[in-house]
Amino acid sequence: MSKSKAFAVIIPAAALVGWLGYTFWQAYQPQPERMQGQIEAQQYNISSKVAGRIEEVMVRKGDQIQRGDLIFTLLSPELDAKLEQxxxxxxxxxxxxxxxxxxxxxxxxxxxxxxxxxxxxxxxxxxxxxxxxxxxxxxxxxxxxxxxxxxxxxxxxxxxxxxxxxxxxxxxxxxxxxxxxxxxxxxxxxxxxxxxxxxYAADTQIESWHNGEVAEILLHAGELAPQGFPVVSVVDMNDAWAVFHVREDKLKDYRTGAQFEARIPALGDQKYAFAVSHVAVMGDFATWRTTDPAQGFDMRTFEVEARPVKPIDGLRVGMSVLVE
Missing domain, CATH: 1.10.287 (Helix Hairpins)
Known part of the structure; x- marks a missing residue:
């Protein structure tokens, strides 16, 4: 057999062995962990401290409102009579x-x-x-x-x-x-x-105490509004944060003030910087995780809140946030 034929057999065999070795090496490498959270935001319920019938709701879902804007009005003949008395x-x-x-x-x-x-x-x-x-x-x-x-x-x-x-x-x-x-x-x-x-009569003209976006309208014109029952719900996306559930062994990377990058699939592949603002242990129900017997303890789950370092355009409540 000539040398050229020998090299023609050896080189493919060597390449196959190398590829198999690299594949096995890759298979035994630790895979990156992905942690998923979701966006939440501050929500306000607008209600009245007096009961009455809804006269008119001035806003619609999706409207941007400012503090002091008139949200809804109430009809209350009983209050008018009491005022006369x-x-x-x-x-x-x-x-x-x-x-x-x-x-x-x-x-x-x-x-x-x-x-x-x-x-x-x-x-x-x-x-x-x-x-x-x-x-x-x-x-x-x-x-x-x-x-x-x-x-x-x-x-x-x-x-x-x-x-x-x-x-x-x-x-x-x-x-x-x-x-x-x-x-x-x-x-x-x-x-x-x-x-x-x-x-009390002045509280039949309900104004907003906050800036935000109308998320829900729970009662409409003609319906009875009990005292303190929310009529309009407002969400403030300028006060939004991401919530993650982190195992105890990973908590060292998410101390208050720590920053990390995360991706929001709904907004594309761009990564955004978040800073941890709050860490709190979750309830005992279903938050314990069994570890290796050699470690000798069970891990708990903590809730981590992280706020965007800079405002994020297009951010909405419920969007997934991925951290690898």
Missing amino acids: AKAGQQAAGAMAEQAEKGARSQEIEAAKDTWRKAKAAAELRGKTYQRVDNLYQEGVVAEQKRDEAYAQWQAARYTERAAYQMYEMAREGARVETKRAAAEKARMAAGAVAEVEA
Whole structure:
């Protein structure tokens, strides 16, 4: 056999042996691990602190809203009625406080003064009558009983005069300081009740407290909205993060502040930088993983949150995030 024929046999055989060796070597090399997570974002539920019927929803799913934008309005006739009641109570309390402050009217003061004068005149008359009866008693004309009766009537007339005078003085002085203060506090309490109902009434015009995108509309015009029930859900993609479930033995690479690169298949093959912002152990259910008996312990699973280092255009909630 010539040398050329020998080389023609040896070279393919050597190439085959080399390829088989490389294949076996590759097969026993550790394969890169892939960890998959998903994108989540801050979500806000917009609701009302009063119950009512939805009058109108001003937004649609996908709308971009800003803080202060009107989201929906409520119809609540009950609140309107309560507001009228509160305002009427406020006016009544204010009138009572004003009356206490001003005191009695001039006509009431004059009436009390005339009553006192009448009682005074009656007392003077009773006094003179007693003097006449007493003189007759001294002369022996009338019995002692008649004199005693005249004296009692005179004393009663004096007490009536004194009571009438005190009523007149009370009318002149007006209400006591404590009464005025109580009336003023009742007026202030009524004003607080009006302010409370007005605050509830203002909450029938619901505005957004956050910027974001409308993700869900749970109730529509004509439907009843219970107190605190979410009507519109808003998601803020500027406050988004990726969530991964990491085994305990891999956790050393994902400490708070650590950065890594990940790919988002929905956005192409480009890699994006993420920084770990939060690490927390998951619940005990189904998070334990048995290790080799030689290691002597079971590994737990931790939830790792990582936020994009820079804003990512087109990012949506639920997109997969791959880390190798």
